Amino acid sequence: MSKRTRVGIIGAGYISDWHADAIQATDQAELTAVVDNNLAAAQEFAAQRGITAFGSVQELLSAGVVDAVHVLTPPEYHRAVSEECIAGGLHVLVEKPVALSASDVEAMVSAAEGAGVQFAAGHNFLALPSYQRLKALKESGKLGRVSTAEINWCFPLGPLRSGPYGIWMMCETRNLLLELGPHLYAFMQDLFGEIEILHLQTSKEIALPGGGTRPQGWRILARAGGVDVTLNLALVETYDDRSVVLRGSSAMARLDYAKDSLVVAGVNTSDLVLNPLRDALGQSVGYLREGVVNAARQLTSLNQKSPYGLSFRGICDEVYGALGAARQVDARFSGASAIKVMRAIEDTLALLPKPVVHAKPTGTPNPTALVIGGTGFIGRALTRRLAENGTHVRVLSRGKTGPFDDIADKVETVAVSLRDAEGLEAAMQGITHVYHLAKSEDKTWAAALENDVAVTERIAQAALNAGVKRLIYTGTIASYDLSDPQVTITEATGFGEDMESRNIYARSKAECEARLMKMHHDKGLPVTIARPGIVVGAGGPLQHWGIGRWHGAGAVKIWGDGRNTLPFVLIDDVADGLILMAEHDAALGESFNLIGEPMLSARGYFDAIHQKLGARIKVSSGPLGLLYGADAVKFFLKTKVLRRGGLSKPSLRDWKSRAHYSPFDNSKPKEILGWAPEDQRESFIKAAISDAGLLGF
Template sequence: MPAKKITLIGAGNIARTHASVLQSIPGVSLHGVFDVSQGAAEAMASQFKIPVVHDSLEAAAMSASDVFHVLTPPNLHLMSAMPFVEAGKTVLIEKPVGATAAECQAFAAAAQRSGAVIGVNQNLAFNPAYLKLRNMVLSGNIGQPKYMSYIFEAPLRQLSARQFSHWMFREPGNILLEQAVHPLSQIVDLAGPVQELNALAERPIEISPGVGLHNACQVSMICERMPVSLRFHVGANFTVCRMTVVCDDGVAIADMTSNQFHVLERSAYMEPIDNYISSRKAARQWAGEGFAGLRDYALSMIKLKPRSDAFYLGMKGSIEAFYADLASTGKPRIDLAFGSHLVDVCAKIAQGFKSLPQTDAPAVAASPPSGALVAVLGGTGFIGAYTVEALLRLGYRVRVMARGAANLQEVFYRAGVEIVRGDVKSPSDVKAAVAGVAFAINLAHGGGGGNFEAIRAAMVDTASLVADACVAAGVKRLVHVGSISGLYLGDAAAKVTGSTPTDPMPHTRNDYAHAKALADATVLSRHQSGGMEVVVLRPGLVIGAGTSPFHGGLGFFNNDQYCVGWNAGSNPLPWVLVDDCATAIVAALEARDAAGKAYNLVGDVRPDARSYVAALARSLGRPLKFVPSSPTGLWLIELGKWFIKRVAGQKVNRPFLRDILSRGLRSQFDCSDAKRDLHWSPVADPAEFQRRAIAVHGKR
């Protein structure tokens, strides 16, 4: 039988996981890919040797492919999948299958007319630990199930990064469709369809004026086979994803985060002995599975075993089950009806969400600002919000360009602020953003990538694009906001000023630092050629209300309780308060002596890493710990990882001790040039710094 031909609709990160899994499944082959970004589709086709890149959904639907994986954002599922459903194709749609019940009904009606087969990729329903629990409960070996408890406490990167334009924050129920469908998929799979539910939601957090995020709730459910209690909380500090099923003759527990499963059972002995035997058996199970996870990770690193993390195994299990079901019955077990039921359950839970309390409308300025128009690219982020506030305070009008314009902070809705959607990688978007402005501020970093070339293209090429657009538009001055990371900061005896050149050995640095140094040089070259006045600002470790206090300049965080320092943690660190940073950015627009220069923005209060973490622990009331380390030791660990990856055939850059030393930030900053030329006066009072940098994150 010829292999089934597969076309991927969407070429983002999740599509790469699907492609990787599909390459390991016999009887299927990657045939085509489509994405609205032709470049993204072509890059993916090159990476996975996909022969056909389609230029439209219609062209993909008319292709020779047998199955279509729809991997676009949830709000685009209906538009992306419907051409294939109406054509009677077999379709696998990423969770959630639809954004509303109406979309699910539209899929059902179209599939009934065309005969299309629709599956839903609910990867957590195939988590290995969950499957062990499921098999144990269904086997009857611990009696009949009586009750299920589920705790889902998870961090949320987009929440901590304040990326509130993401789809999951646009409507109250979207957070459930994006996140709660994970535990709900396991609940419905094992306990059966939800027949009744009662949701008790916690008070929402305000993410934008009048817009609340309901990130925590408790849900009591009566399901077909047992009652269920679900604790749902995203944005948590400690990750817990644990299902407990109480049966007549034992308790089954699955921990999806650590991918571990164990059972509590009785023995034939009296209770004290029985407790000891049961505890010892459970401990052996936990220890054995913990060791297996560590072993599999190590083996996969050196390519002696396929990738074996819980997320990937869940994705692999889901996609493999989809094709196995097609081969055996022609219909997937996790189908449209299953996915639609989850959407319906999410809608019912959302009915229990509370409204934000009414607050007084913000005061409106007596008259809108009438000063010069300033374009701020990438202006809706952390530093951007403070910069816009500072611009308005001085009477400037502001045009902010950002990729997402939903759920913004209050300052962006004030008179004098114009929001335009745009991507810093798009020449036409940048051209429109800077047209007719007197000054421009570039806060957009351009994104990242998997290798230096991708990061260089994201940071350096976009910085060049913005500078060229400003020159063409006749912008008087461009303020480019970079980072001190482009400097070498590992020499404790060195005094660093604005005139200190970027690292003369960039090849010894990480890709981000290397690209930052190149971006600064690229922008300054526009001033040197006489095309436009340019000022480069390099903020230090920016801190304040509105960002995470767990700054990467302290060290690296395997979790936010333990900071592993880049060194012993006793040297002063180059902190700068975000509002001080914004003040300097605005001052640089018209400072007479600043044109053509670079300045470092570091405040006068510079606690070391140990002191900062200790103060933060007191403020948060949490047992945070700073773990000192040896830069040489860290480098040897990185060197060992690099060696293993190279042996396994991966192309990765060799780590340098010099890079680790620079991350320790031991050099001394002298910012007298910024204070003089920009008339800049950062906070010098340690108590005030403590209040605005640390206490602002305190217990709430």
């Protein structure tokens, strides 16, 4: 039996879970380590997986616990990290985009060849079972001679409309194609060979906060191996069509690589009467077969074999199978293939028009307000409203830039870790008001205590040490029990004593509030708490999960029957409310529910979208009892079968609260702060829907 390869993951972000699951499902691989500059994130990931955490690649190399690594860092670090690992004698699999240029990929591949280690490109969709069937079908000649192909990535890209705008993909127009393009170009190169780029057309430009635009439509004409290929990227709110269509002289094949399904439409020899019937029945049987197979596969694997998950399993099977057999990795994932893909992307990017450079305003900000989480939806609106009012702002962000270039004379962005107590205190020097809008996305209560509650306490202590006049913290109305339509919620309602039965986000926010108020009473922390409702307006997403569970841009299962009035509030009204909390002494030590005037139910909201935007979104009721039951089964399987710990136990009350059955009384912020949320229905709909850019165009 061949030796199992010990594998480490470098980068503990979102994609790391997919890689880890695939590695652990691969017979010839063993997940042993994770590396992240954020050691706490690495340790949390390691604890869930039973592996070792490291804070640097050098520590990993020195420990000698891995034979190979998956490089999952942001793309600008791929080359440096890969070459460091290659120099340390490790095999490397690099997520797409493999690097930022063809010359970088060539250097990485050359380094691997020189060190005698394996290099693999993370073009994961090429590992799908349905894609391998498509390729075999094409090579068998059963499609006839293929003349044209269409490769599509039509899938909404939320950050274009609602951020975050500071992530690598959003920093430059070219990064969009570098991030998404490798999927399409890898298909084209693997199916047809050398690529020649003929034409590029971009469309549906969207304006970004701070200046600049990004295209949401890309149409690329190419030729590869004698086949005319059209590549389409549509990043607006659109029907999910991630497909490869091959048109041959005998048949047409359509691969849906997001669903791992392949359907073929071919000619038949029936007469004119039966021909269309046989054609339609043949395709129907094909779709039925693919759907049944995929449903059965996911059901029996507890959703561990979703199409996306299968793609990572497939690449891991090939990469570690090749290592175990001491052979070259399949050409789909080879360095040579990665070089060709990157060259074709570079040729396409060379056709992009030069970006318009917007001059930044001159002047140096003199901030007196600090916004933590200022690049998020609420944070952006608050920062801009503060600047409009003449208050200069310091924004804490993970990066050194933010979406405020057009007001750079009033807003500065600084990068400070929320785990750095000294850095936080330094960032608060000269600051009178701190707005804490940051939140963490945690799967376990232990992680929430570390990433949300401890962070909030650290910020509060820094504010005390720096002598700020007011700390405004944003909690959430989700912490309330909203399951009873007979109970009207006010700030005096309280959250209840059994928060352990609530979802982790609601429980964590409630715990943060409790600890802040304790610091207010014990240490004199000058804190005010805001709890915004369902926030809508320009810069917010169409697919708002406070309303329901979305299935793409065109269908939503609302929480409950969707007929009760929801606690909507406009984003600009939230920003105004937060500012008023800082200005009024009467707000000290108080909490305020920022809920707009009663306007729309969930169904009324989607009716208004249809009326104003012409888009009829399919709405279905979400039976909360059944959703709770399904959640309880998942909890049992995750804890008893998959042995995952620290998860929040489902509760029916928690599920009912998602429907926001309980109405709100918003009189407190209006009476104490003079807050005046929009009270005219048509004006509300205009701001929340007509002018909100929900569909991206």
